[in-house]
Amino acid sequence: MDVRMFVLESPILSSLRQLMELQDTETEKSFNAPTRTYVRDAKAMAATPADAKEYPNSYVFVIDMPGLKSGDIKVQVEDDNVLQISGERKREEEKDGVKYLRMERRIGKFMRKFSLPDNANTDAISAVCQDGVLTVTVQKLPPPEPKKPKTIEVKIA
Numbered sequence: 001m002d003v004r005m006f007v008l009e010s011p012i013l014s015s016l017r018q019l020m021e022l023q024d025t026e027t028e029k030s031f032n033a034p035t036r037t038y039v040r041d042a043k044a045m046a047a048t049p050a051d052a053k054e055y056p057n058s059y060v061f062v063i064d065m066p067g068l069k070s071g072d073i074k075v076q077v078e079d080d081n082v083l084q085i086s087g088e089r090k091r092e093e094e095k096d097g098v099k100y101l102r103m104e105r106r107i108g109k110f111m112r113k114f115s116l117p118d119n120a121n122t123d124a125i126s127a128v129c130q131d132g133v134l135t136v137t138v139q140k141l142p143p144p145e146p147k148k149p150k151t152i153e154v155k156i157a
Contacts, residue, residue, distance in 0.1 A: 060136070067132065072088060074087055081122065083113065083136065122138070
């Protein structure tokens with residue numbers, strides 16, 4: 001019995017697993033392989049861990065971004081309710097006579113997308129990067145006021 005059928009997997013993990021497994025025929029590759037853009041985005045999202053918190057008046061997203069400047073980070077809202085945080089961590093320029101003996105810190109593009117709830121105020125979003133930690137705050141819309149019953153005057157004919 002295949003144990004994998006009992007494990008819940010995210011689409012990102014499934015796509016990454018497909019990339020790692022070699023496919024035998026060209027037909028399988030053409031029908032089952034994800035697009036390059038999807039693969040690139042999936043890798044970037046898998047390598048960008050984030051915390052999401054809900055407060056009474058806001059939603060807060062916290063992402064570690066060591067060594068990045070504010071110009072390296074882009075925060076935007078797309079499709080009216082998707083918060084996207086993206087950017088690129090670049091390799092430092094090498095100085096004369098310096099060579100890497102080991103390179104373990106991740107470089108390259110990063111991205112995270114969050115579907116915002118209906119009560120998120122996309123016009124009231126702030127982003128602050130301090131000490132290598134990006135904090136994005138999305139304010140909540142005030143709850144709608146309950147509708148009051150409308151009274152219709154009864155006229156005598």
